[in-house]
Amino acid sequence: MPEGILCNKIPCKTKEMLNALLSDKSGKQYYNEMNHLQINTEALAATIKKTLKSRMKTWLEICAHCGMCADSCFLYLANNKDPKQVPSYKIQSTLGEIVRRKGDVDNAFMQMCMDTAWSKCTCCNRCGSFCPFGIDMGVMFGYLRGLCFSQGFVPWELKIGSGMHRIFHAQMDVTTEDWVETCEWMAEEYEEDWPGLKIPVDVQNADIMYTVNAREPKHYPEDLAEAAILFHIAGENWTVPSEGWEETSLAMFAGDWEACKIQVNTVYDAMRRLKPKRMVVTECGHAYRATVIEGPYWAGLKDGKTPVPSFHYVEWVAEALRTGKLKIDPSKKIKEPVTYQDSCNYIRNAGLADCAREIMSYIAEDFREMTPCREHNFCCGGGGGFNGLGRYREQRNIGLKIKRDQILATEAKLVIAPCHNCWDAIRDLEEIFKVGIRWSFLKPLLLKMVVVPEHLKPPEE
Amino acid sequence: MYQFVTGPLAWVAFTVFFVGIIVRIVLYIRGLDWQLDRVAYRPHLKYGIKGALRSIFFWLVPFGTQSWRYYKGMTILVFVFHIGLIFTPIFLKGHNIILEERWGFSFPTISERTADLMTIAVIISGFILLLRRIAFPEVRILTTAYDVLIWAIAMAPFITGFVAYHQMGGNYQFWLILHILSGEIMLMAIPFTKLSHFILFFMSRMQLGMDFGIKRGGMKNKGFAW
Structure with a gap:
């Protein structure tokens, strides 16, 4: 079964592999190799059999083809109402077809599925709120991404992204040391203007454990300082974990469910280790979705809840303004x-x-x-x-x-x-x-x- | 022939229909999986039920959701079509007379005039729904022969019933038997075809309602603004 050196069915698990992927400028070689990737149709059929249950089966089966999802989709509207951008069409012609053919699809078809799953749907789930039957095509596209990923058909950047999570437990190459140093650096940098300002690392039993998006320590460290200053002004007893500080999940975008689980478990472990009263995450949407909304299910937490109650930054700000902390x-x-x-x-x-x-x-x-x-x-x-x-x-x-x-x-x-x-x-x-x-x-x-x-x-x- | 289609075949049709929808309900619920669906159904059942009821209720009310309000014409068509489709046969005088004769019970009835109007409404809205499939590119691309077949199965009892009642087709007995047969075909098709949305609409709406009620915000707000 031909597998590329860079483009294959094996997730990126090592630094060597990651570097090889990164040095392939814009994924040129990667996408070339993708043209020769063979489909493991048996594995695809087996995965569908095991994971496509009544909810999605029913969605695919009963869709009345009424077209009421059309105008819900910003990509349909933005592309001059191209009928090929109707959500129902997009999912029926990809996932629906894989299911009908019981996984017996070819390379060109899988590439079409990949292109559809990542360039014709952002998994915003707006169509799900427009469909009278409650058919949530965003959820199905998330599932399709998982199928594509398992067969090696994933955009180059996201193979790298999910690899980052597997290797660094963050969407970027930010190590524990980098992170802790950034916290110290930011606290020092702003201490003159804000006497007593601290970014407390690994304090147990704090009221708030704050978590971020790796882009912040990597590219916008001021964001971390701003968060610290606002907590400082509000008089919060807060901390950041030295490990498990990253809430985002490019693995979720990639459909790499195993990496999703690895990533959220680092955060949940931090919660269990530091025992904060609650967790607050920075101003990031998918971070909250991944770690707070979907994450408990990847991690197998049966009540669907994170180990400590978790809040988005806007919840904390609303509360701080309401209670007069800010x-x-x-x-x-x-x-x-x-x-x-x-x-x-x-x-x-x-x-x-x-x-x-x-x-x-x-x-x-x-x-x-x-x-x-x-x-x-x-x-x-x-x-x-x-x-x-x-x-x-x-x-x-x-x-x-x-x-x-x-x-x-x-x-x-x-x-x-x-x-x-x-x-x-x-x-x-x-x-x-x-x-x-x-x-x-x-x-x-x-x-x-x-x-x-x-x-x-x-x-x- | 009349004896057969209103006797044994009617029994078969109703049995397939009722057993079929029960099986579909059971299979649907048994196929729910908290981890694959990513909804903790059991631990938060109260929130789930609330979400499910909201999700079903608002979609049963004409213009009750932002989607129904957005597609005003479609909403009128869909409600007129479905209300006529479901209630006309149940409350029709003729049907209830046969019910009483054969099985010894009946429902309240509507006047023949009302039934006639509702039948016409089903036929007209049905044809507009079909035209819509041809006229609008976003619906045409989705439409398959199977959709048209389902449409025909649902429309046939109304067209044949209308023709028979008004004695338009010449041979009354022929149209009557055709009407009964087409009605029985529809009943039997419900569990096995897309017409299963007769019951799966409720299952699917319930599931998504539970999803929003439990996971996607329902435990932190008043419930999704459908």
């Missing part, structure tokens, strides 16, 4: 029109729409909702890994039009996007379409308007 200086509230990007992963798929609105009521004078909004908002255009895949750059850029038009319709120039994927997508849409908007996480905005208690201010010179 007070906003009324004169510093955002005066210009401002809108909020609902991240699919923690709004539609985790029900936190009200937290976001509560925060906006404290910090903004002229909050403009997008249309549609809340649970029914569109994907930013870059979710589910779409932002990071070179092979599908063009398709991603086309999809951004919908979010662009939604933002423009609000007439707001500032978009609050407390999700790394949304933040990236909105940054990219400004870069491409130059519509003159700005975008921000919550932390830097809050720091500009929060009232600093006297005793926390640096001594006068």
Whole structure:
């Protein structure tokens, strides 16, 4: 059975393999090898038999082909209503066909499935809320990604990404030492302005265990400092774990369920080790989805709950504002029109729409909702890994039009996007379409308007 | 022939229908898997039931969900079609007379005029639904011959019933038997075809409702705004 050196059915488990993949510029060799990859049809059939149960079987069977999912999909709308972008068509012609053929499919078909699963669906699950039968095609695309991954048909970046999780327990090559050093560095860097500022590592029984997205220590360490300052101002008893600090999961985007489990278990182990009262995760949507919503099931936790109660950053901010731990200086509230990007992963798929609105009521004078909004908002255009895949750059850029038009319709120039994927997508849409908007996480905005208690201010010179 | 289709064959049709849908319910529920579906059904059953009931209820109300409100025309078609399809045969005078004769019980009935109007509504909305399949590219791409067959199975009892009742086809006995046969075919097709959405609609909506009620936010908010 021909297997490539880089493109094969074996997940990336070693640093050597990872380096080989990384040095293959834009995955040129990788995608070349993919053309010769053979399908293990028996394994595919066996996996379907074992894992495709009544829920998905029924979804595939009873779909009335009514087309009511069409307009729910931003990719359908962005591609001039191309019928081939109708969610039902996309899933029936891929997963539906694999199931009908009992796994007996060829290389070209699997590549088509891969292209569909990663460039025609971001797993935002909006179609699931449009279908009268409750057929959630986003869930099925997640499943299809798993099938594709098991056969080696996964975009190059995500083979690397899930490999990172297996090797570094983070989506990037950030080691425990790198992470702890970054925490120390940031605390020192800002200590002058914030006397007593600490980023406590591995403190047991804290009220909050804070976890992040590896991009923050790697590329935006100020984000970590901002989180620390806000916890400091709020008087929180908090800590970060030295291991198990990474909440994101490119493995989830890749459909590498084994790596998903490895990754979330590092966080759950940290919870068990440090015994915090609760866990709070940074402003990242898929991190929360992976570790808090889906993770317990990968890890086999039967109540579907993380070992300690877990919260998204917007929940913590809403609570801090509500209880007065953080007070906003009324004169510093955002005066210009401002809108909020609902991240699919923690709004539609985790029900936190009200937290976001509560925060906006404290910090903004002229909050403009997008249309549609809340649970029914569109994907930013870059979710589910779409932002990071070179092979599908063009398709991603086309999809951004919908979010662009939604933002423009609000007439707001500032978009609050407390999700790394949304933040990236909105940054990219400004870069491409130059519509003159700005975008921000919550932390830097809050720091500009929060009232600093006297005793926390640096001594006068 | 009339004796046969209203006697033994009717027994067979109703048996296949009732046993069939019970089997589908049992198989569906037995095939649910907390870990594969990623929904902790049992530990949070209360939240699950709440989510399931909300998910079914809002979708049974015309314009009760954002999707129904978005597709206004389709919503009217779907509700008119299904209400007529389900209630006309149950409350039709003629059917209840036979029920009483054969099995000794009957339901309340609607006037013949109402039944006639509902039948016309089913036929008209049914044809518009079929035209929609041809006219709209996003529906055409999905439509298969199987969909048209299912449509025909569902429409046949109404068309034949209408023709027979109004004695339009000349040979009344012929159309009556055709009507009864087509009704029995529909009943028997329900457990085995896409018409199983007769019951699987409720199962599927229940499952997704539990998903949202337990996992995707239902334990932290008032419930998904369908």
